[in-house]
Amino acid sequence: MANDPIHQFVIYDIFSFGTIGGDGTEGSGISLAFTNSSLFMALTTLTICAYLILTTRRRGLIPNRWQLTSEMAYEFVANMVRSNAGTEGMKFFPLVFSLFMFIFIGNMFGMIPYFYTFTSQIIVTFALAMLVMTVVVAYGFIKNGPKFLKLFVPSGVPGYIVPIVTPIEVISFLSRPISLSVRLFGNMLAGHITLKVFTGFVVSLASLGAVGIVGAVLPLLMGVAITALEFMVSTVQAYVFAVLTSMYLNDAIHPSH
Amino acid sequence: MISPVQAQETQIEEAFDPLEDHVISLEDSPDGQTHIEIGAHGEEHVTGVFPPFDATTYPSQLLWLVITFAVLYFVMKRVALPRIGVILEERRDRIEGDLAEAERLRQKTDQAIASYEAALAEARSNAHAIAEKARTENKAKLDAERAKVEASLAKKVAAAEESIAATKAEAMGHVGEIAAETAQAVVAQLVGTVPAESARDAVAKVSKE
Numbered sequence: 001m002a003n004d005p006i007h008q009f010v011i012y013d014i015f016s017f018g019t020i021g022g023d024g025t026e027g028s029g030i031s032l033a034f035t036n037s038s039l040f041m042a043l044t045t046l047t048i049c050a051y052l053i054l055t056t057r058r059r060g061l062i063p064n065r066w067q068l069t070s071e072m073a074y075e076f077v078a079n080m081v082r083s084n085a086g087t088e089g090m091k092f093f094p095l096v097f098s099l100f101m102f103i104f105i106g107n108m109f110g111m112i113p114y115f116y117t118f119t120s121q122i123i124v125t126f127a128l129a130m131l132v133m134t135v136v137v138a139y140g141f142i143k144n145g146p147k148f149l150k151l152f153v154p155s156g157v158p159g160y161i162v163p164i165v166t167p168i169e170v171i172s173f174l175s176r177p178i179s180l181s182v183r184l185f186g187n188m189l190a191g192h193i194t195l196k197v198f199t200g201f202v203v204s205l206a207s208l209g210a211v212g213i214v215g216a217v218l219p220l221l222m223g224v225a226i227t228a229l230e231f232m233v234s235t236v237q238a239y240v241f242a243v244l245t246s247m248y249l250n251d252a253i254h255p256s257h
Numbered sequence: 258m259i260s261p262v263q264a265q266e267t268q269i270e271e272a273f274d275p276l277e278d279h280v281i282s283l284e285d286s287p288d289g290q291t292h293i294e295i296g297a298h299g300e301e302h303v304t305g306v307f308p309p310f311d312a313t314t315y316p317s318q319l320l321w322l323v324i325t326f327a328v329l330y331f332v333m334k335r336v337a338l339p340r341i342g343v344i345l346e347e348r349r350d351r352i353e354g355d356l357a358e359a360e361r362l363r364q365k366t367d368q369a370i371a372s373y374e375a376a377l378a379e380a381r382s383n384a385h386a387i388a389e390k391a392r393t394e395n396k397a398k399l400d401a402e403r404a405k406v407e408a409s410l411a412k413k414v415a416a417a418e419e420s421i422a423a424t425k426a427e428a429m430g431h432v433g434e435i436a437a438e439t440a441q442a443v444v445a446q447l448v449g450t451v452p453a454e455s456a457r458d459a460v461a462k463v464s465k466e
Contacts, residue, residue: 009308011318030316037314038321045329052337059344061351067344074341094334102329118322121308123315127322189309 005196009120009189011035037118044105044118073101077242084246088253095135096249099128100242107188107234111227119237120188122181129181132245140252151255180244187237191230199223436460 013033020030052073055066063071077097081089103119110117118124140148152169153162201219205212308314434457441456 006308011308011311011314013317031313032320033317034321035314035317037318038325041321041325045325045332048329049332049337052333052341056337056340056344059340061344061348063344070337070341071345074338074345094330094338097338098326098330098333101333102326118318121314121318122310123318124322127319128326131326185309 005193005200008117008192008196011037011121014039036116037121037124040106040109040116040118041124044102044109047109048101048105073097080239080243081246081249084243085250085253089246089249092135092139092246092249096242096245099132099245100238103128103184103241104235104238107238108231110188110192111231111234117188117192119184120192122185125181125185126177128184128241129177132180132248133177136248136252139249140255143253144255148252148255151251155256176244176248180241184237184241187233191226191233195223195226195230198226433457433460433464436464 013035016031016033018031020032052070055070058064058067060067074097077100078090078093081093081096085092106119107117109115110119137148140151144150152166152173154165154169157165198219202216202223205216205219208215306312437453437457437460440460441451441453444451444456
């Protein structure tokens with residue numbers, strides 16, 4: 001049981017708020033609860049807010065190293081948004097920054113043993129991706145009106161190719177929320193399963209006696225390597241999500257390619 | 258989290274790829290329902306579905322995602338990011354101000370150096386002019402003095418030469434007489450007295466030869 005690599009993704013209620021609707025049987029209606037996943041979302045939000053506010057409390061002209069980390073995060077995301085979506089994209093800087101920090105800290109919490117990784121939940125990543133796409137489409141139409149649809153008709157394309165290119169563009173646009181959410185979900189899920197499987201081998205082999213302990217060295221080394229890899233993946237996935245968000249926002253701001 | 262498990266759990270533990278095993282188990286279920294019971298925790302959602310695809314957890318997750326992300330967004334937008342932005346802006350302004358001040362001071366220094374060098378060049382040319390003037394003046398004075406001294410010396414030389422010539426002439430005048438007297442005395446010693454007249458004639462005769 002301890003070695004079950006799927007168990008780490010199980011959601012359980014910390015306290016339940018009961019069920020809305022349904023016929024009273026198990027699984028019917030909408031049950032709302034504060035779950036382990038919710039706990040770590042709340043912890044993530046709390047950590048980010050507390051960290052950023054406490055480290056900048058001094059408002060030092062010359063930053064200490066804590067304040068410097070907050071400023072670096074700010075500058076990092078600000079440069080990302082500015083280079084991908086232009087100065088006008090800075091309107092969405094708080095959104096991209098929140099997304100980046102939420103995913104980044106969520107992933108990092110996931111690396112701590114016994115902590116829950118809410119970014120390994122497809123519904124969470126899909127909801128975040130849909131939030132991005134909703135903002136893109138809404139802002140695109142509000143700012144550009146029907147001209148936003150130019151996004152699907154690349155300029156400079158000969159007329160007879162348009163009927164072929166436009167459906168491709170539409171499909172690629174529609175697949176964005178899916179690729180955005182599945183990429184993050186898949187990376188976190190696969191990474192944590194791999195980690196658990198390899199470290200599970202260590203425990204199983206070590207319980208087999210002397211030969212097993214020798215044999216357990218290899219998966220142990222793999223476990224260490226994969227842990228390092230997972231830290232990198234956690235960071236890179238948060239970065240990728242934020243960069244793609246900036247690029248999609250750029251489409252909303254400047255729809256004609 | 259360790260809790261009673263069903264038979265398939267052992268399968269999972271032994272399987273190399275647990276995901277694959279799940280798929281097999283799902284397919285193998287006779288009643289079409291999944292039986293992968295993953296820990297019958299008190300409050301766990303035990304529907305047996307692969308946890309991320311367990312739709313019964315979605316409403317709670319969405320609810321708390323919306324709440325936590327909304328709080329995060331609000332705090333970032335209203336508190337944290339403006340604060341960091343202000344800090345960075347103040348620092349940028351301060352640095353720019355300091356740079357401008359440094360530039361201003363540098364220009365001031367350059368001006369001071371330029372005026373100092375101009376004054377130095379002027380002083381140098383003044384000194385040169387003064388030295389030149391003094392030199393010409395001295396030279397003129399010296400020349401005049403020398404001319405005066407030379408003139409007076411020439412006069413003195415001329416006077417001396419004159420007196421020497423007079424003395425010489427006078428001395429030459431006496432030479433004949435002395436010689437005659439000497440000759441008379443010599444002759445007197447040798448042959449006896451001779452008249453002065455003949456001695457003088459003899460000397461004159463000798464000195465002519």
